[in-house]
Amino acid sequence: MEITRAKANLLDESKIFDVLKTTILESIQNKNPLFNRVSFGENYSLLDRNSLIITHSSGSFEIRYEKFEPCFVLLNISEEILKEKLPADIIGSLEFVDRFCAEIKKPKQNQKWYGHLESNFKRFILVYLNHEYSIDITSFLHTVDDDMKEKISALQSFDRYYRDACPFLSDPMDKIFESLIYLNEQSSKEYVPEILNAIGKYNFSKAQKLYEYIEKSQSQHSPIFLSFLLVGIFKNDETTYLEKAMELYSSYPIEGIRAFGWINYSTAEQIIAVHNILTKNVNESHEYKFYESIFYIRQIENKAITVELKAIFVEKIKSLYAVEDDKVKRNIEWRVGGIKEHDAEKFNLLLTFINSGGGINVAKGFFSNFKDPKYLFSLIENAYLTMGVRMQIEFFREALFSLSRNNPDATYTEIKNLLSHKLASGRLAAIQMLGLSFIKVHNISLLELDEMGQLNIIESIEIQPNVMDGLFSLLIQLRKSTHQSVREKLFEALVELIWAYDKYVLESLENEIDMADAEDSELYSRFKSVYDAFAIQKENRKKIKELNPIENELSFMEDYYKHENEYQRKLMEEAGKKTFFSMIGKEIKVIRGRGYKSGYKDEITMLTTIEHSQLMDRRYSINPDYLEWTFNKMHATLKNIKPE
Amino acid sequence: MKNIIVREYLQSLTEKNELDYLFPILLEVMNFQIISTPKLTIGLPQYGKDIVATGTDKDGIKKRFYFEVKGGQDKDVTPSSFTKDDGIRMSLLEAKDKKFNDSSNPEFNNLPIKIILVHNGILNASVKDTFDDFIEREFTNSGKSGGTVYEFERWGIFELTALFSDYLFSEYLLTDDETVRLFKKVLVLIDTPKNNFSDYYQLINLIFDKAGKYESLSKRKRLLLFETLNIISYIIYSYCKESDNLENAKKCLPYSILKFWEWILENKIESDKKVLQHFQKHHNIYMKLLDEYFTKTIQVAALENGLWSPNGGRYEQVGYPIRTMEYLSYLVYFFEALGFQGIYDESLESQIKIDYLIAILNGNIQGTRPLLDNHSIPICLVLNYLIKNNREDDAKAFLGNLLGSIQVAYEAHKRLPDGANNLENVIQYVIKREKSISYVDSTSHLIGILFEYLALLGMKNEYYHYRDFVNNLKLDIAVFIPFDDEKLSTYLPNNTKSHEAHLFGHEIRKEGYQSHIILNDDFAMFQNRVFSSDEFTYKYRTDNVNLGYLKYLAHIFYKTPLFPNTWRCLNNSNRIFIIK
Known part of the structure; x- marks a missing residue:
């Protein structure tokens, strides 16, 4: 028995007990579950050797509370801290654990700093009571109803504690089987496969007996329970239990293929054997296809699989995606997206999903496990070339975020390449990416582009509505271009931007350039003379009352701003309906004062000012149709061009 | 009340040429025959004769009148405006010394002369004695030693108010409470934003309603109708000009022109040359306004995004x-x-x-x-x-x-x-x-x-x-x-x-x-x-x-x-x- 072995282990090696105790007490003292490996020296090796810790790549480690040894030590510590013995009943002991956890959280009662300590300790306590005091945990399970759970907080998650403890209880087979049937009929039926899987994994002899018992019982639950048990037990005797799975499949194809889907195969032969069976047997049931797809998708990640087999399985997944069932399709999309690495195969499949009715939406959360950004960028390029300005980079935000973390260097290289795309739609995608908060503009150098690329990027950035919000510093890099044509075009673009952003262009230029640099200083002087002429002209224009709408068109202006205010208010109201605050309670409007106090609270909550500013492109007020149309046309006319 | 409106309006004329424009209209409705106006002598030395006209004086004698019009900074007779170079004193002396002959009208040269100083201000007390002595010496006593006799009269703000009220505004503009109210509102609101000119349109409509058919109007009433329209347009034009914004005048004055022309067509008098002349005169106020409007704005309007x-x-x-x-x-x-x-x-x-x-x-x-x-x-x-x-x-x-x-x-x-x-x-x-x-x-x-x-x-x-x-x-x-x-x-x-x-x-x-x-x-x-x-x-x-x-x-x-x-x-x- 696991718990007996753990107890013996601690008795054999008392040093383990001491080291664990010191470590856990230090953890409680510091309110930190992590330790520095270097400072632990020999003690680290001792714990590691006994598989009592998890070591992270950063060099830190933490205690594995799912092992029983640390839990024995925890029991000792908890009795010392609480100055009481563990009660010998289920409710009392669970409440004991709650009191202990509350104590070690102090002074910050709401800060659960200790990770999985609490759930693992509770699991241990149930197993401990079962073994030390012969308390029947399973029978107790049948007595815990909703009313009890509501009244006794320690029992609120009892089903879950039972799930964790069950594989280690001393119950006979019939009792385990009954409890599984009981759980299977409750809302917590999803615990059944986990329990069976764990029994198979952690207690082979018990699992063998249970398998035989279930097989013989001929219950209606037997096939499904067997399929769950096979997944865990398989590793203990692969040959026997692969055969058992095949037997199950021949009698119960759905339960059989469920087991095939979740078994972790060790060799290509095993996989081929299952594949051959599946190829020979055709089953059109959507439930069958659902598990069949799980089998093929999981094998893509299996290290034993050959390249040839992987290619066959990819095609198989594609054919399964053709099944007209949303549940099957969404499952395939989600599971393929979850595959680690194998980027080429995943992308191949993604294109099938997109083109087979899934649409571009499938791509939204698909790239979180990709390593190579080239696939995502190929997709983005295609999307922009096809949909033009209607495409919004927000759609790919999640994917870009993942890749910019998984592989930042390659991602920035791709952005730079896209910036110099020969087609405006491609450049638009890159420019929109630069507006994403997690993309660091300073990581990109436009000076690495060729002359045409630099000229194109000026043209694209200049008309962007957010040109002054982040893109300006990128654009201004090109003042250092080695190409005269680029420098001139940049100057023209800056002059054009005066119409849009007035003095802010001059101020931004001042911030970006180095006045001690002769070339920068010359650029600034030249630009300032153009701006000064514009400013004088603007002031002169303001003085002509005949052309001033405030003097002569006030009624229309008031109409305009009245409609604009109404519209903005409406948008705010609609936005307000979706806010967190509107979901949790009623909206409070403060009509006088800078704070508010709820009737039953003492403290005053001060209002804070939320500021957001985005410069408005004044060209939009000068000629909105043309600006919008130019922006659209740059991309719309390229819709039918295929990317290289 | 009526006189207050008229006096305030006349006092508000800050440019001399504004009075130069309005005063001949008054003379015309007072039955003077105008021989020469500032417009006709523009660019020439006027020698103290801004307006030359003939007419019958209060004593029933037909005379030639030399009107010396002073407005703007010189509207008040003060020590400065009286004595300065080209001031009131000098102008009046020149009017007396420099002859004005009209060979086309033999009778003109034989008519007695009356010089009238016209100014839309007051005679300042500090210069009154000097001014009176000067008038007595140069005009009252003129001819006593055998020379030409020059009569003199001064029309200051109070005299002008009475004349404008009696002769110009009495027929169409300030005749009843409604027109007084409308005219006042037009004057007050003309340069305010969001003005939709409804008072002005009502006033113009009321004037044509009062005029009725052309045939039923006496010669004087016809003249008064035309000049009333001119005065209103001119007042609006000058008020807008004063507030440095001609836009409102540009927007509303066409109504008067179009209503005038509609009335002419309705009365079938478009072939009457006199009527056409009056209409052209009215339209010319608008053309003058447009000329100033575009002179002021066109250079800017022609720039990139100039408007x-x-x-x-x-x-x-x-x-x-x-x-x-x-x-x-x-x-x-x-x-x-x-x-x-x-x-x-x-x-x-x-x-x-x-x-x-x-x-x-x-x-x-x-x-x-x-x-x-x-x-x-x-x-x-x-x-x-x-x-x-x-x-x-x-x-x-x-x-x-x-x-x-x-x-x-x-x-x-x-x-x-x-x-x-x-x-x-x-x-x-x-x-x-x-x-x-x-x-x-x-x-x-x-x-x-x-x-x-x-x-x-x-x-x-x-x-x-x-x-x-x-x-x-x-x-x-x-x-x-x-x-x-x-x-x-x-x-x-x-x-x-x-x-x-x-x-x-x-x-x-x-x-x-x-x-x-x-x-x-x-x-x-x-x-x-x-x-x-x-x-x-x-x-x-x-x-x-x-x-x-x-x-x-x-x-x-x-x-x-x-x-x-x-x-x-x-x-x-x-x-x-x-x-x-």
Whole structure:
């Protein structure tokens, strides 16, 4: 028995007990579950050797509370801290654990700093009571109803504690089987496969007996329970239990293929054997296809699989995606997206999903496990070339975020390449990416582009509505271009931007350039003379009352701003309906004062000012149709061009 | 009360030339015969005789009168204004010393002389004794030693107030509570923002109501009517000028001109030369205003985005095109009216005008961005003006840009010009991208008109391109045809007015019909149909007296779209016509 072995282990090696105790007490003292490996020296090796810790790549480690040894030590510590013995009943002991956890959280009662300590300790306590005091945990399970759970907080998650403890209880087979049937009929039926899987994994002899018992019982639950048990037990005797799975499949194809889907195969032969069976047997049931797809998708990640087999399985997944069932399709999309690495195969499949009715939406959360950004960028390029300005980079935000973390260097290289795309739609995608908060503009150098690329990027950035919000510093890099044509075009673009952003262009230029640099200083002087002429002209224009709408068109202006205010208010109201605050309670409007106090609270909550500013492109007020149309046309006319 | 209004008004005349303009009007209604006015002697030394006139004095003796008019900084007789170089003293001495002979009128040279100092201020107490001594020495005692006798009189603010009240404002303006109220409101509100000029329009209507039929008016009453109109226009013009903003005067004064002309037509007196002279005088006030208006604004308007205002904010996406369209309307009207009054075709002046118009069009792309269907008015005026001045290529470019902008607006924002001509509809759409139920974009007269110009200018490729655009939108295009007099009596039996009276009286809406345009597959056929169309011809009495340009003012002011005959007549064979 696991718990007996753990107890013996601690008795054999008392040093383990001491080291664990010191470590856990230090953890409680510091309110930190992590330790520095270097400072632990020999003690680290001792714990590691006994598989009592998890070591992270950063060099830190933490205690594995799912092992029983640390839990024995925890029991000792908890009795010392609480100055009481563990009660010998289920409710009392669970409440004991709650009191202990509350104590070690102090002074910050709401800060659960200790990770999985609490759930693992509770699991241990149930197993401990079962073994030390012969308390029947399973029978107790049948007595815990909703009313009890509501009244006794320690029992609120009892089903879950039972799930964790069950594989280690001393119950006979019939009792385990009954409890599984009981759980299977409750809302917590999803615990059944986990329990069976764990029994198979952690207690082979018990699992063998249970398998035989279930097989013989001929219950209606037997096939499904067997399929769950096979997944865990398989590793203990692969040959026997692969055969058992095949037997199950021949009698119960759905339960059989469920087991095939979740078994972790060790060799290509095993996989081929299952594949051959599946190829020979055709089953059109959507439930069958659902598990069949799980089998093929999981094998893509299996290290034993050959390249040839992987290619066959990819095609198989594609054919399964053709099944007209949303549940099957969404499952395939989600599971393929979850595959680690194998980027080429995943992308191949993604294109099938997109083109087979899934649409571009499938791509939204698909790239979180990709390593190579080239696939995502190929997709983005295609999307922009096809949909033009209607495409919004927000759609790919999640994917870009993942890749910019998984592989930042390659991602920035791709952005730079896209910036110099020969087609405006491609450049638009890159420019929109630069507006994403997690993309660091300073990581990109436009000076690495060729002359045409630099000229194109000026043209694209200049008309962007957010040109002054982040893109300006990128654009201004090109003042250092080695190409005269680029420098001139940049100057023209800056002059054009005066119409849009007035003095802010001059101020931004001042911030970006180095006045001690002769070339920068010359650029600034030249630009300032153009701006000064514009400013004088603007002031002169303001003085002509005949052309001033405030003097002569006030009624229309008031109409305009009245409609604009109404519209903005409406948008705010609609936005307000979706806010967190509107979901949790009623909206409070403060009509006088800078704070508010709820009737039953003492403290005053001060209002804070939320500021957001985005410069408005004044060209939009000068000629909105043309600006919008130019922006659209740059991309719309390229819709039918295929990317290289 | 009446006198207070008049006195305040007269005191407010800060420029001498304002008094120079008004005073002869007063003399005219006082039965003086004016021999010379400041306008006639402009640029010449006046030797103390701003106005020379003959008339019968209070003593019943006919005399020659030399009026020395002092206004502006010299309106008050002060030690400074009296003694300075070219001041009151010097002017009065020069008036006495320098003879004014009129050889065309032998009687004139023998009439006794009276010199009158006219000033819209007071005689300051500090100079009164000096002034009185001077008058006694130079005028009261003149002739005692055998020389010429010079009588003298001073008309200061109180005398002028009484004279203006009795002679000028007594017949039409300050006769009852209603006119007093309206006149006062016009004066107070004229330069305020959001003024819709309703008081001014009511006042003008009331004046014509009071006047009644021309035939029933005495000669004096006729003169007073004409001069009253002039005075009101002039007052508005000067008030706006004083507040450094001529825009309101530019917007409202056409009403007086159009109502005046409507009244003339109604009374069938357009051939009466005296009446025409008075009308021209009235119109000239407006031309003077437009001259100043464009002199002040055109240099800026011709810059890149010159008519865009930094004060408008986001409103400019609507305000800028609206302002540009209006600017173009009045500019072309000004040019057209000038053309009627002076040299037209190849003169340098004409070239300058065209160059300015082109510069404004090039600088303000909003001139090609119609938001309302009746923006066809400035568009037609500009196109006609360019075509008539042999700038066909510019007209083609303008037309191409217009149609391009309409297509761009549709492709960018799904917006076509509002056929209901309601700016609030457009504002609502621009902001909310929601069309109000009164927004009309299933039918367009503007686009119909532009297609006829495509035919006129032989723009075949553009015709086919935009025909596809219109057909794809399933847009009905048409032009508005007014009823001629015969059709008016047929289709609107209760109507009592002619088409021409309607044109000068209000916006024409129900007095006509919508003529649907079919865009033929063949451009030549479409051209042929446009040019051979004889849907509307009319002999305007306004044209007969060479005032055809007034029709444009009626179209602009009342927002009645131009009628197809104004462009259909411009095909190659008829292009020599200026206005048909």
